[in-house]
Amino acid sequence: MDLVVDIDGALSLEQTQQRCKVEQAGTYQLAEIKVGTVTKSGQVFLVNKAGFNLKLSGLLTDLSFAEGSVATMPGFTKLFECDMYVQSHVKKVSVFAR
Amino acid sequence: MIAKNSPSHTVFNSCRMGALSFLICLTLCTSAKAQNTPPILKEKESSAFNPDQIKALRDRANAGNTEDAKWARNRLIAITVEQIDTAFKDYRKKDRKNSDRLQFLFDFLEIGASSAISIVGGARPKALIGEALSLFQGSRSAFNKDFRFLERKILFDKMVASRAEKLTAIYEKFDKSVMEYPWEQARSELNGYFYAGTIDEALNTLSHETGKQATDAEEQLARAKREAGIRGPVSPAVLIADQAFDAVIKPILAANEAAKKKIEDENAKPAGQPNQATIDSAKADQQKLLDKMKAIFKDVNDSSILEPLLPEISKSSPGRTLSEALTQKIERSLSNAKANNATFEDYQLVLGNLRRVVVEMVDNDTRPNNELHRILEAHK
Numbered sequence: 146m147d148l149v150v151d152i153d154g155a156l157s158l159e160q161t162q163q164r165c166k167v168e169q170a171g172t173y174q175l176a177e178i179k180v181g182t183v184t185k186s187g188q189v190f191l192v193n194k195a196g197f198n199l200k201l202s203g204l205l206t207d208l209s210f211a212e213g214s215v216a217t218m219p220g221f222t223k224l225f226e227c228d229m230y231v232q233s234h235v236k237k238v239s240v241f242a243r
Numbered sequence: 244m245i246a247k248n249s250p251s252h253t254v255f256n257s258c259r260m261g262a263l264s265f266l267i268c269l270t271l272c273t274s275a276k277a278q279n280t281p282p283i284l285k286e287k288e289s290s291a292f293n294p295d296q297i298k299a300l301r302d303r304a305n306a307g308n309t310e311d312a313k314w315a316r317n318r319l320i321a322i323t324v325e326q327i328d329t330a331f332k333d334y335r336k337k338d339r340k341n342s343d344r345l346q347f348l349f350d351f352l353e354i355g356a357s358s359a360i361s362i363v364g365g366a367r368p369k370a371l372i373g374e375a376l377s378l379f380q381g382s383r384s385a386f387n388k389d390f391r392f393l394e395r396k397i398l399f400d401k402m403v404a405s406r407a408e409k410l411t412a413i414y415e416k417f418d419k420s421v422m423e424y425p426w427e428q429a430r431s432e433l434n435g436y437f438y439a440g441t442i443d444e445a446l447n448t449l450s451h452e453t454g455k456q457a458t459d460a461e462e463q464l465a466r467a468k469r470e471a472g473i474r475g476p477v478s479p480a481v482l483i484a485d486q487a488f489d490a491v492i493k494p495i496l497a498a499n500e501a502a503k504k505k506i507e508d509e510n511a512k513p514a515g516q517p518n519q520a521t522i523d524s525a526k527a528d529q530q531k532l533l534d535k536m537k538a539i540f541k542d543v544n545d546s547s548i549l550e551p552l553l554p555e556i557s558k559s560s561p562g563r564t565l566s567e568a569l570t571q572k573i574e575r576s577l578s579n580a581k582a583n584n585a586t587f588e589d590y591q592l593v594l595g596n597l598r599r600v601v602v603e604m605v606d607n608d609t610r611p612n613n614e615l616h617r618i619l620e621a622h623k
Contacts, residue, residue: 147569151562153468153475160476167477167485167602171492172595183562185471192473199569201588202500206489 146196148173151183154191154230158238161231162210165195173197174204175240178229193229205242215239297322304426312421319426320413323433331406331440335399342395349383398445405439405448472562484605484612488598491619495532499587502528529587535622536590540580542618543597548611549618553577556596 150168152161165175177196182189209221214237217223221241229238300322303315356376360369413432416424438444468475477485505525509517543549557573559565565573573596576589585593601611 147566149564151471151473153473156476163477163482164474167481168474168599170485170595170599170602171489171496172592172599183471183473185467188467188471190468190471190473199572199592201591202496202503204496206493 146176147199148197150195150197151181151192152195154180154193155233156231158210158212158231158236161193161229162208166206166208168195168197169204169206169208171204171206172199172201174200175208175224175242177225178227178238178240180228180230180235191230191233207243209241209243211239211241212236213239215241301426304421308420308422313419316421316424316426316429317417320417320429320433323430324410324413324436327433327437327440330437331402334440338395338399349379352379353383398442398449401445401449402440402442405445406436409436409439470561472560474562478606480605480609481602484602484616487616488602488619491616491623492594492598495535496591499529499532502526502532533587533590536587536594537583537585539594539618539622540585540590542621543594543615544581546614546618548614549597549601552597552600552611553593555600556593 148168150164152164152168156164161178165178169175174197175195176198179194179196181192181194183192184190205222205224207221209218211218212231214226215223216239218239218241221243224240224242226237226239228235230236231238297319300315300319304312304319306312306315353376356372356379359372360376363369363372409432413429413436416429439448465475502525506522506529509522509525544553557565557570557577559570573592576585576592579585579589580593597615601615605612
């Protein structure tokens with residue numbers, strides 16, 4: 146991955162989707178999300194580690210996350226499926242973009 | 244075994260009922276003796292309860308800025324405190340007594356019903372007493388829940404703490420002159436002291452304190468997450484800034500991609516068929532777009548707000564890790580842009596990462612974001 150961003154695992158699905166869209170910054174494409182933890186001063190936080198790849202052409206800027214294993218979404222391309230934190234609980238999520 | 248309806252059975256039943264009645268009487272007759280109130284505290288003729296003496300003291304407290312007025316004011320305060328304390332103690336005593344009586348009644352009924360089940364014979368009476376026992380237990384939990392009996396102790400503790408705080412604040416002003424601390428102000432604060440001893444005020448204070456504690460804890464957690472570099476929800480300001488960039492940048496990138504595709508499509512045709520005019524036109528478009536990016540970068544590089552941020556675009560920060568390969572790529576593109584020999588992709592990479600940095604800063608400092616927007620708008 147070219148870029149990895151730690152996103153708060155306590156966020157809702159929509160908030161995580163919005164955060165990933167902003168992190169793409171018109172330059173990177175979201176490529177994966179993995180669950181993880183971050184430890185700071187003895188405190189452990191649940192995070193989603195969002196991985197992005199540099200994409201200077203053909204970038205799909207609009208993201209759409211759907212809970213569960215969803216095969217298709219009209220008008221969107223499926224990027225991947227992953228297990229991620231949604232409000233601090235691990236959920237299966239399908240990630241689409243257009 | 245004792246045969247039913249036999250004389251022994253009758254005697255045994257009578258003994259059981261007698262023992263039960265004796266136990267009930269014994270329980271009802273038992274009372275807890277409280278301490279006797281000292282005579283001086285029973286006295287109703289003292290100034291604390293004498294309206295004429297209180298009026299006289301009030302007149303003296305308002306007579307002027309003298310030591311005597313101060314003394315009268317302090318006495319009025321002491322009398323009011325005594326009256327408030329008496330009211331509070333009476334209320335607490337009455338509340339505790341009522342609560343204790345009810346709890347005793349519930350205990351008595353429950354124990355009595357439980358004992359009766361084992362004493363009486365026959366399935367029907369046992370079932371009836373069992374139902375009655377369930378009723379007592381249900382009523383007790385409903386009373387405890389609805390009348391907050393179990394929370395009363397906490398509320399009284401809160402009242403005691405709040406009253407002590409208020410009274411300390413009042414006593415600290417005893418040395419002030421009547422000009423600095425007139426009786427009217429003292430009375431207003433004494434009013435607060437009185438309300439600190441009410442259930443409503445205790446509930447309000449508890450609710451306020453727990454609410455504040457929750458807010459503080461949430462803020463502390465959010466701060467710890469920020470320090471750890473964890474990205475939280477996108478703020479409205481960041482969202483607006485991001486969308487504004489899309490509106491300006493997307494058409495430039497789309498035009499460049501369209502020109503690129505035109506050239507690729509023409510070159511994909513069999514030899515001799517590509518339209519050179521189309522290719523030349525697309526290349527001219529690409530050059531215009533490259534010139535536009537170059538001009539944008541020049542303004543960025545000349546800006547005293549944005550130029551210091553350029554070295555930051557290739558660096559990792561807490562919670563955001565750039566790969567070594569990406570770091571080198573951005574640095575190379577930046578170097579090309581500064582040397583004025585960059586490609587469209589070089590500018591795209593540099594400006595895209597600069598956008599990422601300035602958008603990230605929006606919640607703390609909007610100037611870099613506004614400056615980049617101003618430059619982009621100028622080259623639209």
